[in-house]
Amino acid sequence: MRTLAGSVRAHWKQAIRTMSAPNKNYDPVEVTALSPEEIERALEAALGAIAAAGSLDELKAARLAHSGDRAPLTLARAEIGALPPQARAEAGKRVGAVQGQVKAAIGRRQAALEKERDERVLIAEAVDVTLPAARQVQGARHPVSLSAELLSDVFVAMGYEVAEGPEVEAEWYNFDALNFPPDHPAREMQDTLFIARQDGLPGSSGIVARTHTSPVQIRSLLTRPLPLYVVSPGRVYRNEASDATHLAAFYQIEGLAVDEGLTMADLRGAIQAFVDVLFGAGLRTRLRPDYFPFTEPSADVSMECHVCRGASVKPGADPCRTCRSMGWIELAGCGMVNPRVLVACGIDPDRYSGFAFGLGVERALMLAHGIGDIKDTTDGDVRFSRAFGMEL
Amino acid sequence: MRVPLSWLREYAPIPEPADHADIARRLTAAGLEVESHEPVGDIDGLVIAQVQAIEELAEFKKPIRYCRVATSEADLAADPQSLRGVICGATNFAVGDRVVLVLPGSVLPGGFEIAARKTYGRVSEGMICAPDELGVGEDHAGIIVLAPDAPLGADFTAYAGLRDEVFEIAVTPDRGYAVSIRGVARELATAYGVAFSDPADPEPADLALLGSLTEEGPDVYPASIGDPGACDRFVLREVRGFSPSAPTPAWMWVRLARCGVRSVSLAVDVTNYLMLELGQPLHAFDRRKLTGPIVVRRAAAGETLETLDHVVRTLHPDDILITDSSGPISMAGTMGGLATEIDDASADLVIEGAHFSDVGTAKMARRHRLHSEASYRFERGVDRELPLIATARAVSLLASLGGGAVVPGCTHAQVPVEPVTISMAAGYPDAVAGVAYGRDTVIRRLEEIGASVTQEVAAAPTIAPWRDQAGRTEGAGAARAVPAKPEGQPGPVAVLHVTPPSWRPDLTDPADLAEEVIRLEGYEELPVRMPRAPAGRGLTAAQKLLRSASRTLAESGIVEVHTDPFAPVRDADSLGLAADDERRPAVRIANPLSEDEPFLRTTLLPGLLRALARNVGRGFPDVALYESGLVFRPRPGALGRAPILATDRGPTAPELASLAAALPDQPQHIGAVFAGDRELPGWWGPGQAATWADAIEAARAVARAAHLQLQVRAAARMPWHPGRCAELYLCPRADDPPVDPPAKGGAAPLSPPGPDGTKPVPSGMRTTAEVHVGHAGELHPRVIAAYGLPARACAMELSFTALAEAAQAAGKVAGPTLSSYPVATQDVALVVGAAVPAASVEAALVTGAGDLLEEVRLFDVYTGAQLGEDRKSLAYTLRFRAPDRTLTAAEASAARDAAVAEAGRRVGAVLRG
Numbered sequence A: 001m002r003t004l005a006g007s008v009r010a011h012w013k014q015a016i017r018t019m020s021a022p023n024k025n026y027d028p029v030e031v032t033a034l035s036p037e038e039i040e041r042a043l044e045a046a047l048g049a050i051a052a053a054g055s056l057d058e059l060k061a062a063r064l065a066h067s068g069d070r071a072p073l074t075l076a077r078a079e080i081g082a083l084p085p086q087a088r089a090e091a092g093k094r095v096g097a098v099q100g101q102v103k104a105a106i107g108r109r110q111a112a113l114e115k116e117r118d119e120r121v122l123i124a125e126a127v128d129v130t131l132p133a134a135r136q137v138q139g140a141r142h143p144v145s146l147s148a149e150l151l152s153d154v155f156v157a158m159g160y161e162v163a164e165g166p167e168v169e170a171e172w173y174n175f176d177a178l179n180f181p182p183d184h185p186a187r188e189m190q191d192t193l194f195i196a197r198q199d200g201l202p203g204s205s206g207i208v209a210r211t212h213t214s215p216v217q218i219r220s221l222l223t224r225p226l227p228l229y230v231v232s233p234g235r236v237y238r239n240e241a242s243d244a245t246h247l248a249a250f251y252q253i254e255g256l257a258v259d260e261g262l263t264m265a266d267l268r269g270a271i272q273a274f275v276d277v278l279f280g281a282g283l284r285t286r287l288r289p290d291y292f293p294f295t296e297p298s299a300d301v302s303m304e305c306h307v308c309r310g311a312s313v314k315p316g317a318d319p320c321r322t323c324r325s326m327g328w329i330e331l332a333g334c335g336m337v338n339p340r341v342l343v344a345c346g347i348d349p350d351r352y353s354g355f356a357f358g359l360g361v362e363r364a365l366m367l368a369h370g371i372g373d374i375k376d377t378t379d380g381d382v383r384f385s386r387a388f389g390m391e392l
Numbered sequence B: 001m002r003v004p005l006s007w008l009r010e011y012a013p014i015p016e017p018a019d020h021a022d023i024a025r026r027l028t029a030a031g032l033e034v035e036s037h038e039p040v041g042d043i044d045g046l047v048i049a050q051v052q053a054i055e056e057l058a059e060f061k062k063p064i065r066y067c068r069v070a071t072s073e074a075d076l077a078a079d080p081q082s083l084r085g086v087i088c089g090a091t092n093f094a095v096g097d098r099v100v101l102v103l104p105g106s107v108l109p110g111g112f113e114i115a116a117r118k119t120y121g122r123v124s125e126g127m128i129c130a131p132d133e134l135g136v137g138e139d140h141a142g143i144i145v146l147a148p149d150a151p152l153g154a155d156f157t158a159y160a161g162l163r164d165e166v167f168e169i170a171v172t173p174d175r176g177y178a179v180s181i182r183g184v185a186r187e188l189a190t191a192y193g194v195a196f197s198d199p200a201d202p203e204p205a206d207l208a209l210l211g212s213l214t215e216e217g218p219d220v221y222p223a224s225i226g227d228p229g230a231c232d233r234f235v236l237r238e239v240r241g242f243s244p245s246a247p248t249p250a251w252m253w254v255r256l257a258r259c260g261v262r263s264v265s266l267a268v269d270v271t272n273y274l275m276l277e278l279g280q281p282l283h284a285f286d287r288r289k290l291t292g293p294i295v296v297r298r299a300a301a302g303e304t305l306e307t308l309d310h311v312v313r314t315l316h317p318d319d320i321l322i323t324d325s326s327g328p329i330s331m332a333g334t335m336g337g338l339a340t341e342i343d344d345a346s347a348d349l350v351i352e353g354a355h356f357s358d359v360g361t362a363k364m365a366r367r368h369r370l371h372s373e374a375s376y377r378f379e380r381g382v383d384r385e386l387p388l389i390a391t392a393r394a395v396s397l398l399a400s401l402g403g404g405a406v407v408p409g410c411t412h413a414q415v416p417v418e419p420v421t422i423s424m425a426a427g428y429p430d431a432v433a434g435v436a437y438g439r440d441t442v443i444r445r446l447e448e449i450g451a452s453v454t455q456e457v458a459a460a461p462t463i464a465p466w467r468d469q470a471g472r473t474e475g476a477g478a479a480r481a482v483p484a485k486p487e488g489q490p491g492p493v494a495v496l497h498v499t500p501p502s503w504r505p506d507l508t509d510p511a512d513l514a515e516e517v518i519r520l521e522g523y524e525e526l527p528v529r530m531p532r533a534p535a536g537r538g539l540t541a542a543q544k545l546l547r548s549a550s551r552t553l554a555e556s557g558i559v560e561v562h563t564d565p566f567a568p569v570r571d572a573d574s575l576g577l578a579a580d581d582e583r584r585p586a587v588r589i590a591n592p593l594s595e596d597e598p599f600l601r602t603t604l605l606p607g608l609l610r611a612l613a614r615n616v617g618r619g620f621p622d623v624a625l626y627e628s629g630l631v632f633r634p635r636p637g638a639l640g641r642a643p644i645l646a647t648d649r650g651p652t653a654p655e656l657a658s659l660a661a662a663l664p665d666q667p668q669h670i671g672a673v674f675a676g677d678r679e680l681p682g683w684w685g686p687g688q689a690a691t692w693a694d695a696i697e698a699a700r701a702v703a704r705a706a707h708l709q710l711q712v713r714a715a716a717r718m719p720w721h722p723g724r725c726a727e728l729y730l731c732p733r734a735d736d737p738p739v740d741p742p743a744k745g746g747a748a749p750l751s752p753p754g755p756d757g758t759k760p761v762p763s764g765m766r767t768t769a770e771v772h773v774g775h776a777g778e779l780h781p782r783v784i785a786a787y788g789l790p791a792r793a794c795a796m797e798l799s800f801t802a803l804a805e806a807a808q809a810a811g812k813v814a815g816p817t818l819s820s821y822p823v824a825t826q827d828v829a830l831v832v833g834a835a836v837p838a839a840s841v842e843a844a845l846v847t848g849a850g851d852l853l854e855e856v857r858l859f860d861v862y863t864g865a866q867l868g869e870d871r872k873s874l875a876y877t878l879r880f881r882a883p884d885r886t887l888t889a890a891e892a893s894a895a896r897d898a899a900v901a902e903a904g905r906r907v908g909a910v911l912r913g
């Protein structure tokens, strides 16, 4: 490279030395700089120098030497005035064409060298893109919150509204209005945390930590216009020791529809629509008689196992962890709103009927995501929430 | 409840062979959920044998017997020493007793293989069995000694009905009748469409013994009902000369064991057997221990009774008692008294069968925490006709199995009870189900459950006959308008008058009858009608805001958690709360899960701090957590007692207000806690520790989600560091920050907080009320120590409820007008007293700069010797822009000068030279 650059520079010096000064002589023979041979030689020298330029700096030098103000071709062009008028046009054309060739060659070489340089620089600037760059500590939503929102959204999309209520609730809302008669064993189906009287005296306060979100049904029936379609997610409380599937404080979501002419067929439809949205179409649902004081008739809802789709029931089939090879998964409790509930809310049961359903939010989450221990949901370990991120 | 199939089959002869899975499916479909199924007693090689000789082997640590056993009539005549020899470790038998021998080659439950083997120096060719070894109950006190008439050499498995299928059924609380073989068999017969024979139908033999069921006997022990609300039927029958040592037949104790009931003695076993079969609890008294006539009444003050479990119980005036002249002798339907209990010498037995108040027994059982098989059944409702029948069967069985004579007739005290008749439009079940069953099907199904049905054509009856018509009118004008009936009276329809059977006291409403029809027709047959979408309004603004606030926090690197809402007593002290702090009074749980945690939380912070410590302890030192949830604050001066309102009508507005007034305040809070680095160190450089500023910024971010600008001022409030705690509040308009009092000579404008936690404000300075929202900052070192947290941990807690209300009040966001004229930027450095809050300086700049100010941004805080003691320099960039023109340099400078002047006036700021 260095040798080549040196030779170009020598050639340039020689060119200056051999340059002719402009003159007033009209003899074309005497204007040697404009001879086709000279021009051809200058062109070859220029193209050679351009091609030989190995860097942008060398190309700049070559450009100055062969296309600059003092380049042989530039000087030769200046000699044109010395020619007889009839020869000027042809000489000008010849020199101009050659100058154009040189300029084009410089342009091409410039582009090539710039590209080379850019590639070299960008390669030198390369980094290890596999370096981790998580500067911010990772945040996350809680999957039980997300699950409650997801379940609510399914019903909101069906036109339901989300209703909420207090967690410390009057017994009347939690039990009596829901047709749990006083001293009926049904009240003992739900181990209740009772709130002590604020005045510290013994005896009942008539207040409990709500055992289900059903009191929100009562509040909705008392305050919202009919027809009514609401869904109520929220925390509920039971006097139960925690184990892998039970918590003393957990989340439920309930739906309630009260309208004219609602039947169990509508209830089945609502549940089927819910299962279709949540687990995909094609899973059957099944109702079986159950008992809840606030619905009559009452049923529990099972759906076909979304994992094995019932295949695990067959003899010799692989066992299914999700449904314990039963083929069906208990999902929810439901029923037709007991007319006694409507009456307790001042609604005429001879005109209106309704249905209700409820399920455990944690249970739905655990089913959908294969979570084994419900206590993980209330432990506060960041790994649990972070595993789910911002959406389920 | 555990039910053996053999027992069910006696009354529901379903076809053989029955598939247990099919039985389980059909019972479950009928509402009796089969939880499990267990085949039992499939044992070959059990032979009834007689012990012919016993050789006591004394050389071992425990008594060992080498027995010679006969297994045929021929063996009885043979030399005992020629007979089969068996080693036995029990001693509860004698020569001549009939026992259960398991032969070599047999396999007992649990996979225990029997082989002839040499043991204790003898050859043992089999084993004499104890009940538990046959998988019948838990009893291992001794071997089984059979009645002398047990057929020698016979297969014991067949003799005792050992081979069976046991179903475990979960009976819902409304189906009291199904807590019996009788009730389950009835459902099974219906499910298979076979004829049901009722075990409660009196047998001719019993009637021969007793005359008619209701015939009274002058010699039977006398009794009367003292409180008609406690008991509406009380029946006594007697057996005299009963042999207390008579054994319980094998078939009976096997069935008891299959149902999970331990065999005690023949008399007790018979009462238990009939309770299981019929559902009627029975009690046996020793006649010789009774004194004077029996009276059923409520307890008197101060009365006590020592019950069978040897506990002396102080009785409550509502307790229902069976008494004689000596006082209480039994807690009705709950547990008998010790003094009149039958024992191994009781020969004269008084059998009691009664129909006690369901609510009365339920209350009594709960009051004394005494839940027995009897109270379980009475609470759920027992057939009122059973006491007459069950006692008759009891004395008949006792006399035939244990000898003795039945005293003719009975003592029968009763209170007349009118049967319930429910009137229902024949089409009502169809309307509930959405299926056209038709009247005939409805009637057939109702008759199947034992109801009697008559029909007429009449106006459609209401489905809520219990409704309080007067109250309905009262409620109509108050809490809720009762919708008017549609115009036009419907014409006459087919009306069914249904009288439920005596064993179904749970059937009181047309809806109950509808359920019976629908479940028997099959829930699986119900059609599916996909929902018609009503016009919903979607989520409320507050619901959307909570989601958005939550997402904002999570996306800023904070992890949402749910913590336990139960609060330990020590939290208030650990947080360092003052005696009069509003977070100290807490809602107390009367029956807490743990005595250490009797409260509901008044603040989210303790739960979050514990979760923070847990995460740090698990090796996650750089953690930020948040939670949103309710906190519970007793309302000062609230009644704290909620009335129980009527349910036969809608509540009135004042009634609802009385409930609302009794409940504690339950605002929704959002809290966040921070420890370690907020930005992690790495190859890019050092990390950034989470500070008080991050806690405040988290709160500001939540407010921004609500389009609200949170205002901040210094405050002293536990559990925060007194110099690093911000009070968070809202001004009515976000762009109108409060005016702080001017600093005097650069001194801090802070005043000590008032008793309510707010700062006193000179009158006239603030024209509109602030909304207090919460606090944020670094935690107090004492609190950090109390919760075992890393140093400098920080926290924020705000009332989401207050924020959402403010957002609601603020209304919709006004769209901005965007000026495309150029911005004019001016930087100013202001020197103020070190204690002057930046917020006050900024507020002054904003006010002084006027409408042209687009944004003010603090870009540097500087303190140094050249400023002087107790001074600091705050450098701001002020951005000015006009909506309608390019600002001249002079205009921008004038606005800047006005801003600086206002800062000078309010907080003594001077331009840094």
Ligand SMILES: [Zn+2]
Pocket: A305, A306, A307, A308, A309, A310, A312, A320, A321, A322, A323, A324, A325, A326, A327
């Ligand atoms: Zn499965």
